[in-house]
Amino acid sequence: MNISNRLLLILFYNSYLVSVLLLLIASTSEAPLPKWGGYLDVGLVLVIVYLSFTIFGKSKSQPRFQTAHRTALNIVPLMLLGMWIYRNSLDFNILLPGLAWRTYLFFHILPYALNLWKPEPTNE
Incomplete structure (x- = not known):
């Protein structure tokens, strides 16, 4: 099955966003989530990991670390600010482990995803 790079990235980021939303709902609700x-x-974790390996494997050229670094510089402080603002309504025992692995995977895949989204022009 050969899907386009942009569709692959859209699937990855949509799966990632739904997973983060589930994490936020689980960490803010009074009652536990249903089974x-x-x-x-x-x-979603299995889909995200599969798509991450696919993105990593399809992106053969040098990753775009500068753009990814700038993105990380903005995302991390915003996440910390949000956690501080909503600290009284968050269950950090649920939020932090889930957010840790999601952020780790997101930042590792980001440079390769940027390569697939906007490939370098070829001089042919």
Whole structure:
């Protein structure tokens, strides 16, 4: 199955966003999520990891670290500010482990994803 690079990236980021939304809902709700929420999150994790390896494998050229670095410089302080603002309504025992691995994977894939989204022009 050969899907276009942009569709692959859109699938990755949509799966990632739904997974983060589930994490935020789980860390802010008074009652635990239903069982299906956990199964959905595990399924999304498998999809995200598969798509991450696919993105990494398809991006053969040098990754764009400068753009990824600038993105990280903006995302991390905004996440920390949001956690500080909503600290009274967050369950950090749920939020921090989930946010840690999601952020780690996101920042590792970001330079390669940028390569696939906007490939270098060729001189042919």
